[in-house]
Amino acid sequence: xxxxxxxxxxxxxxxxxxxxxxxxxxxxxxxxxxxxxxxxxxxxxxxxxxxxxxxxxxxxxxxxxxxxxxxxxxxxxxxxxxxxxxxxxxxxxxxxxxxxxxxxxxxxxxxxxxxxxxxxxxxxxxxxxxxxxxxxxxxxxxxxxxxxxxxxxxxxxxxxxxxxxxxxxxxxxxxxxxxxxxxxxxxxxxxxxxxxxxxxxxxxxxxxxxxxxxxxxx
Numbered sequence: 001x002x003x004x005x006x007x008x009x010x011x012x013x014x015x016x017x018x019x020x021x022x023x024x025x026x027x028x029x030x031x032x033x034x035x036x037x038x039x040x041x042x043x044x045x046x047x048x049x050x051x052x053x054x055x056x057x058x059x060x061x062x063x064x065x066x067x068x069x070x071x072x073x074x075x076x077x078x079x080x081x082x083x084x085x086x087x088x089x090x091x092x093x094x095x096x097x098x099x100x101x102x103x104x105x106x107x108x109x110x111x112x113x114x115x116x117x118x119x120x121x122x123x124x125x126x127x128x129x130x131x132x133x134x135x136x137x138x139x140x141x142x143x144x145x146x147x148x149x150x151x152x153x154x155x156x157x158x159x160x161x162x163x164x165x166x167x168x169x170x171x172x173x174x175x176x177x178x179x180x181x182x183x184x185x186x187x188x189x190x191x192x193x194x195x196x197x198x199x200x201x202x203x204x205x206x207x208x209x210x211x212x213x214x215x216x217x218x
Contacts, residue, residue: 016202019148019173020212022070026146028167029060030077030131030153030160035102035109037154042102042109043184052182053154057114059180059206060152064115070213073144074121076112077131077153077163080105085127085134131163138170148173150209152180157188164200174201177209 019025035042037053044050064074082105103110117123124137131137141149149172151164160181167174176196183189197203204212 037113129162156183
């Protein structure tokens with residue numbers, strides 16, 4: 001490998017370690033909820049194969065457990081919908097109809113799937129694709145003095161991507177956990193990873209994040 005390329009690679013590695021330092025990072029976990037993941041949830045009832053979405057649980061659990069040990073804030077984002085937040089424009093965005101069963105407020109479908117928030121975690125409720133739209137997320141992050149965000153959750157090309165883009169537009173550093181997000185379509189998942197990597201921020205595996213956070217354990 002040419003010496004100049006080695007130098008560039010070292011700089012990138014140091015930059016990632018700095019940007020994802022536990023002292024400045026927050027872990028954002030988006031929409032890992034029963035209606036999206038459970039075999040008895042809304043997506044499954046619509047005929048979707050939710051097994052692809054269930055694969056995020058173990059990587060996210062691994063990273064979130066480590067985050068808590070390192071005092072990295074773990075922020076769960078949960079979608080909820082009801083008549084107080086379902087506008088006409090929102091209901092007519094696609095051919096889902098006004099009686100979409102997904103993540104209705106105070107229902108089992110809106111509950112977290114498999115993962116459970118801990119006492120130290122923060123839960124933010126959203127009503128749109130982006131975790132920043134009409135929520136307190138930005139205020140929470142500014143109050144915690146966190147300027148680097150590691151995004152995980154569902155689905156890669158919709159709510160995760162919308163939230164990550166909004167984060168960068170608000171001048172947060174953003175990164176995406178590749179095995180900690182998923183999509184019904186592998187093509188859409190991979191396309192989104194490529195777009196994020198080239199235009200928004202680094203795309204990392206859970207093992208790469210843990211190597212950055214706990215290099216001495218590698």
